Amino acid sequence: MMDWVAIGLTARLAGCAALALLAIGLPIAYWLATTHWRGRVFVEAVVALPLVLPPTVLGFYLLVAFGPRHHFGQWYETLTGHLLPFSFGGLLIASVIYSLPFAVQPFTVAFRSLDPAFADIAKTFGATRLQIFWHVAVPMAWHGILAGFVLSFAHTLGEFGVVLMVGGNIPGVTRTLSISIYDQVQSLNYAAAAWNSSFLLLVCFAILSITYLLQRHFRIA
Amino acid sequence: MKAVVMQSRLSWALVAIVGYHGAVLSLRAAETEATQTITVAAAADLKFALDPIVADFQKQHSNVTVRVSYGSSGNLFAQIDNGAPFDLFLSADIDFPRKLIENKKAVADSLFSYAVGRIVVWVPKDSPIDVEKLGIESLLTPSVRKIAIANPEHAPYGRAAVAAMKKLGVYDKVSSKLVLGENIAQAAQFVESGAADIGLIALSLAVSPKMKGEGRYSEVPPDAYLRLEQGGVILSASKQPDLARQFRAMVVGPQGRETLQRYGFILPE
Numbered sequence: 001m002m003d004w005v006a007i008g009l010t011a012r013l014a015g016c017a018a019l020a021l022l023a024i025g026l027p028i029a030y031w032l033a034t035t036h037w038r039g040r041v042f043v044e045a046v047v048a049l050p051l052v053l054p055p056t057v058l059g060f061y062l063l064v065a066f067g068p069r070h071h072f073g074q075w076y077e078t079l080t081g082h083l084l085p086f087s088f089g090g091l092l093i094a095s096v097i098y099s100l101p102f103a104v105q106p107f108t109v110a111f112r113s114l115d116p117a118f119a120d121i122a123k124t125f126g127a128t129r130l131q132i133f134w135h136v137a138v139p140m141a142w143h144g145i146l147a148g149f150v151l152s153f154a155h156t157l158g159e160f161g162v163v164l165m166v167g168g169n170i171p172g173v174t175r176t177l178s179i180s181i182y183d184q185v186q187s188l189n190y191a192a193a194a195w196n197s198s199f200l201l202l203v204c205f206a207i208l209s210i211t212y213l214l215q216r217h218f219r220i221a
Numbered sequence: 222m223k224a225v226v227m228q229s230r231l232s233w234a235l236v237a238i239v240g241y242h243g244a245v246l247s248l249r250a251a252e253t254e255a256t257q258t259i260t261v262a263a264a265a266d267l268k269f270a271l272d273p274i275v276a277d278f279q280k281q282h283s284n285v286t287v288r289v290s291y292g293s294s295g296n297l298f299a300q301i302d303n304g305a306p307f308d309l310f311l312s313a314d315i316d317f318p319r320k321l322i323e324n325k326k327a328v329a330d331s332l333f334s335y336a337v338g339r340i341v342v343w344v345p346k347d348s349p350i351d352v353e354k355l356g357i358e359s360l361l362t363p364s365v366r367k368i369a370i371a372n373p374e375h376a377p378y379g380r381a382a383v384a385a386m387k388k389l390g391v392y393d394k395v396s397s398k399l400v401l402g403e404n405i406a407q408a409a410q411f412v413e414s415g416a417a418d419i420g421l422i423a424l425s426l427a428v429s430p431k432m433k434g435e436g437r438y439s440e441v442p443p444d445a446y447l448r449l450e451q452g453g454v455i456l457s458a459s460k461q462p463d464l465a466r467q468f469r470a471m472v473v474g475p476q477g478r479e480t481l482q483r484y485g486f487i488l489p490e
Contacts, residue, residue, distance in 0.1 A: 068415040085416040086367055086400045168400030168411065169372060186295045186375035188302070 001195045005172050006180040010157055013088070013176060017095035018153040021103035024096065025148065029107030030133050047104045050097060055161025062094055062166050086168035091176075094162045103152040110144020111137055143218045150211045154204055258286045259464050260306070262297040264313035264451065265371075265404035266338055266378060269429035270484035271311070277480075278471045285464065293404035295375025301326055301456060308459040309468060313338060313405070313423075314377035315452035327454035328462065335472050336486035338449035339424040340381055341438040345415055348436070352419070356439045357389045359419060360398075368398045369411035369420035377449060378405040382421035385445040412436075424485035450489070 028047065032040055050058070066073045066084035076084050084090035114137060122132045138145065160178040167174035169183070177200055184193040263271055268291050275287045290297070290307070298317040301310060302324060310327065312318050315334060321327035342359050344352045352359045360368055371379035379401065386392035402408030405423050412420030413435055427438045453472070455465045471477050478488050 063414060063416060082366065083416060085411070164403060166416075168367070168369075168417075169403075170400060183372065183374050186293065186299050186372075188295075188299055 001192050002199065003177065003180045003184075003192070003196055006175055006177045006196075007199070009088075009172055009175065010177040013091055013095060014153045014156040016092055017099055017156040018103070018149050020092065020096050021099060021152045022145070022149055025100065025103035025107050025152075026138065026145070027133075029104050029148075030111050030137060032104070032108045033111035048101050050099070051101050055098065055159075056165065058094060058097060059162045059165030062090065062162070066090065085166045086170060086174060088173055090166055091163060091174055094166060095156045095159055098159055098162055099152040099155045102155045103148040106144050106148035106151060107141070110141035110147075113144070114140050143215060147211055147215060150207055154207045157200065157204060256284045256286055257461060257464060258288060259308040259459075259461060259468060260288045260290065261309045261311060261468065262301060262305070262307040263289050263291055263311040264294045264297070264377070265291045265406035266313050266423035266425050266451075267291070267311060268406050268426065269431065270425050270481060270486070273480045274472060274477050277476050278468055281471075282464075282467070287468065291404070291406065293371065293376040293379075295377075296404065299375075301458075304458070306458050307456050308461060308465040309453060309455055311335065311451070311453040311472070312377070313449065313451050314380075315450045317377075318452045318454040321454055321456070325457060327456050328459075331455035331466075331469075332452060333454075333469060333473060334450055334452045334489040335477070336451045336481045337489060338378065338381075338451055339443060339485055339487065340378060340385065340421055340441045340446070340449070341424050341427050342441060343409070343412055343420050343422050343427050343432075343436050343438040344418070345412065345436045346434070347415075348418065350419065352437050353439050357385065357391055357441060357445075359439075360386070360391050360395045362419075365395075365418045366398060367400050367411075367417040368395055369400050369402055369408040369417035369422070371405040371408045371422075372401040372403060376402075376404050377451075378421075378423055379408075381446040381449050382441075384447060385421070385441045388445040389442075428483075428485045451486075 032044060063085055064070065066076055068074065068077065068083060073083060080089060084093065118136050118140065119132050122136050127135070158178065159176070160182070163174065163176050163179055164182070167176070167179060169175050169179055177196060181193050181196050181200070184196065271289060275289060278287060279285060294312040294314055294317050297310065298312070298321065301307060301321060310318060310321065318327060318332055322329055322332060342352055342357055344350050344359065349364065350359050350362050355362070359365070370382040373379035373383045383392065386395065400411060400417055402411055406426065408420055409422040409426045409432065411417040412422065413432060421441065424440065426432055427436070453469065455462055455469065459465050482488055
């Protein structure tokens, strides 16, 4: 009944995407929160694009741009030895783009809510910008960072359209839980679809509940 | 005083808006009286072949619009079985339409067979593989990394592809290279775009104007897989079964048969 291969793969994909978004999202968010450059609104708009664009747009670009007939695709192939579609790496890139706002936006809010006095004090002690980021901003904004990490993990669990377009439905490589449920419904295997759907429902509910509980707890404390 | 003026302006604006919408609605009502729409759920292998048939039908019935939704037959079957409001279902096999009659979702005596599908091994035109000479053995070429087929779980062409690979003794050697399209048109897109190196797709897609110049193919021997007899039914939910019958007559009539033959289908006797 339960598609454990797909569940394992989905968890791995969501975990890798959330970690990658931590590495990519934190510097972007810190820069967005501290810069005074007026053009930052355009960067914010780019970051927010996956919230409103249909996954088919991303799927189309990934398929075509990373196909063998385009420079990106050829470059990616020489770098990794395979093409982006139908691979775990391809899904990971798609997930990172797709969940970008779910990481960067909470990170940015958390950094903006910090009292700038702390950074100023650190600066008077001779701290560099990197040191301030690493030893002042990140530890103080940790609850917002946790929220962004968890949200991007949960959002990747629910990814469907992009995976359907560029995944190729390979068991253990690109057949995520959402695709597996889709297949079960098409094959009229409603019992299996119900088991896997309720599993995903409960996991996502638990993740979000814990996140909101933590946030409330630390806001009050 | 000012507030009163504002209010009266607002109500005039409202009257204007309501009046406009009323006019638009009555226009639409007049339109639907004049034109009728039938909706067809069609297997993805018909993606290009059905267009000329629809065009012919609309030429003969100038007040009828035909809307076609393409998908894998299994996907469309699941939708219809759960109440999707189509008039006619053109499947890529004959079992799904039969099952719909069993489930009382299709009209009991409406089953018809309209074509027999064929599958081909297809490579993009810049591929180094000599597909015309190698046939199904092309799949074993070392440079092949990904093979596109339709999902055998719910697409008849996917089932036929797997059966043929098993029968011809290549399945075990290539099963790790398979990528599954949601339907046969997506499988064709995977290999047409070069994302997959080779594919087992419907002949009707390979000969379509969109794909014709883009690649080379060779036919899979028809005795290697179960005959892809394609059937259709008129659905119980149809509010205009007569119109659906007329469209069916077009598909199985001389014009429809001529088009289907041109797209590589074998015609049922």
